[in-house]
Amino acid sequence: MPLNIKGFRIYPGFLDSLRQAAVVTDLRRVVALAPLLSPVTPGGRRMSVRMTSAGRLGWVTDRSGYRYQARHPGGQGWPAIPESVLAIWDELSGVRRAPDCCLVNYYGQGARMGMHQDKDEGDFDWPVVSVSLGDEALFRMGNPCRGGRTESLWLRSGDVVVMGGAARLAYHGIDRIRFGSSRLLPKGGRLNLTLRVVGHEKMPETP
Numbered sequence: 001m002p003l004n005i006k007g008f009r010i011y012p013g014f015l016d017s018l019r020q021a022a023v024v025t026d027l028r029r030v031v032a033l034a035p036l037l038s039p040v041t042p043g044g045r046r047m048s049v050r051m052t053s054a055g056r057l058g059w060v061t062d063r064s065g066y067r068y069q070a071r072h073p074g075g076q077g078w079p080a081i082p083e084s085v086l087a088i089w090d091e092l093s094g095v096r097r098a099p100d101c102c103l104v105n106y107y108g109q110g111a112r113m114g115m116h117q118d119k120d121e122g123d124f125d126w127p128v129v130s131v132s133l134g135d136e137a138l139f140r141m142g143n144p145c146r147g148g149r150t151e152s153l154w155l156r157s158g159d160v161v162v163m164g165g166a167a168r169l170a171y172h173g174i175d176r177i178r179f180g181s182s183r184l185l186p187k188g189g190r191l192n193l194t195l196r197v198v199g200h201e202k203m204p205e206t207p
Contacts, residue, residue: 005151006141007167011092015158019084020133020184026082027104027191030054033079034072036106042066048111054081055101057198059120066120068101068198081195085131089195092162093127100198107137107177107190115142115173118163122200127164131193133157134185136178142171157182 003010015023036050039061053059057068058078071077081102089099105113118128132155139161142150152175155161163170180188 002162003153005153006143006170007163007165008141008170008172009162009164009167010153010155011160011162012156013158014092014160015088015131015133017158017184020158023082023084023131023193024133024184024191026084027193030079030082030104034058034076035074036104037073047113048107049113050106050108052104053101054079054085054104055099057101059101059103059196068120085193085195088131088160089129092160093129093195094162094164095126095197097126097197099129099195101196103194103196105192105194107135107174107192109177109179109188111174111189112176113174115140115146115171117144117169117171118194118196119169121196121198123197124168126197127162127168129195130161130163131195132159132161133191133193134182135188135190136181137190137192138175138177140173140175141167142173144169144171146171154178157184 034052036052038050039047042065059068134157137155139155140150140152177190
């Protein structure tokens with residue numbers, strides 16, 4: 001059974017070591033086609049994470065703003081989302097529609113992610129599925145509005161978080177990672193995958 005914290009459904013250890021290794025192997029192919037970038041926010045701040053995407057669309061940020069686009073900033077199309085990753089979505093999202101985007105964030109030593117909402121998508125009824133691989137990360141869960149009480153939990157390699165319902169627009173972030181706490185990635189660090197539906201179509205009503 002998943003943990004439920006502030007509406008975030010957390011599946012500890014959902015991926016065993018073999019599945020984790022298989023996903024990492026597939027992600028290496030993604031990164032070979034769409035290299036990791038060091039993004040800049042619209043305000044000009046360089047983010048501490050490095051990122052790329054797979055799927056029909058990829059999420060990018062630069063001085064022009066936050067957005068999804070059909071091509072990597074290098075000009076090439078995004079690679080397909082690996083089947084090993086789509087399988088996680090199929091198992092846990094609770095929806096039949098495939099995701100449009102798999103955002104891949106790499107956290108090296110000292111990297112973090114400030115509190116934010118995932119709100120660049122066309123409809124917020126679709127869930128976001130987040131997969132943790134590699135080093136442990138302190139995940140902070142907030143509220144749909146800034147401020148108020150937050151809860152924190154250490155995410156470990158193989159954990160999966162589903163953000164839907166009340167948690168879909170909740171603020172969340174990564175305060176820090178325990179660099180070197182996992183042996184999954186030979187050089188250390190954490191990979192976080194977030195699977196999103198970007199399109200504007202409404203989620204079907206439950207029969």
